[in-house]
Amino acid sequence: MAKLTLRERFKQGAAGSGDSLRGSKFASSIFRPGSPFRKGYSDSPRNRSYVVMNNVLYHLHPVKVKRHGVRLSYTLCLGGMSFFLFIVLTITGIWLMFYFRPTEMAYADIQALQTSVAFGSLVRNMHRWGAHLMVLVVFLHMSRVFYHGAYKAPREFNWVIGVILLFLTLFLSFTGYLLPWDQLAIWAVTVGGNMASYTPVFGAQIKFGLFAGLEATTATLLRFYVLHVLFFPFIIVIFMAIHFWRVRKDGGISGPL
């Protein structure tokens, strides 16, 4: 076959090699009509719609979006980036859970992870820097939304959801901070807990509930661990689902300015 340009290849979908496999009953049971992975995909307006509509993707994206909304210079993909980072953090985080016990062994586990587990350091680094990056990116996303006035009607409530997401992101990051169980972790969290204890009236109770005691102990570690790997991810996924759904229901991306 003659050499194809990238564009021509795209127009043919993934067509070409592996046609017999991709045309099999098994493959077509996986890829619904319109999927670029199906045999005989061709680039047509109808198939472009099917790629989204006949797919689980339809839960995230509409078939068509405003032309100006796909310009990278408008959203800077910051919301999408927050979401991607969350996914990367989930994957690396689950991996880290294989090697980590939220007990007196926590510190030793992290050391062992770094020294004797293949790619242990890399994955831990990705999880940590990714978490910092996510806080930053969510914050930048919020700023971009503000500067575009994208919180105005009918998007007021999605901004409120967004603020909740920001706080959930901070809580996720903060609860994760304690887990390595080193001097940095325990004292940063102690400082944070002390700030919470300045809350009038309930201050002491809040700190006691958070720390499972008066100060950071392994009971605190367990508590933060459960909040970090289960509770906050669970809650944030729910709010993200509402957030994305509202983006669509509020008429897609705001603007243009």
Add this chain to the structure above:
Amino acid sequence: MVDIPEHLLLRSAEARAKALGISVEQALAEMKGESNPTVVAEEPEVVEIAIPEPVEAEAPAPVETPAAEETPAPAKEEAPAPAKAETPAPAKEEAPAPAKAETPAPAKAPAEAKTDTPEEVDFAPEVKVTQRLLTVVKAKPIQKASGEPVDKVNTWPHLMLPEFISLMAMMAFLILLSAILNAPLLEEANPNITPNPAKAPWYFLGLQEALSYWDPQIAGVMIPLVIGLIGFAAIPYIDRNPENHPSKRKYAIMMFTFFLAGAGTLTIIGVLFRGPGWNWTYPWIDGIWFDDLLDWIYFE
């Protein structure tokens, strides 16, 4: 009657002109009622035959379909209708189908004595089309759409490809960063040894810095809770200005920028300029007192 859009009118005028063999201007004038309609034949529906007598076997046969081969009757491509309409043709004669047709079969007309394929599907080879635009019914939607139509593109590929590329770029950045920069791990936690200074995670350091100025009751609660949660969430309900162009919401932008600048300054001070006892230091003189950055410093 509804006003007919000009382009529709023109299109049907062209069709009419072609069918009747008159000029487009003439047809247009007729349709607008400015001149009398051209009267065509008495029977506009009649199928006119425009082929030579089938007996003349010598006539050229440009089309060679399997069926036509058996038939001595040659098929001939026909000229446009209006011209032929004048030529008197043998009555009831059937015309073989136009050039491309696979079935040179007779039309509705009963005469098929000369054709060998009477069972073939038939259609009128040449009908003098005379169409007239009576009215244009404006399409009315069942539902009333409230918004104006917007310029849209397909999500695939116009949105999903950039998303995918962003994802790849971010992954590349993260993996690269993680390959060259190690996450900090200090000595094991020891509740009896308090580091000095003890600092919160960086995103709380602006807050910690603020705490050092004010009464903790105020700073520790008012700032995160009131400003952070309630204040931030309430922004859309406070700012009722519907404009979203920056030039029309200068006040809101000014306030937010002040907030960002303030939070940023406090955070930077907290991270870089606070040493033991939360006293002021210069990172380039006393070093960085922020553990998360320690490994970074060791790199040099």
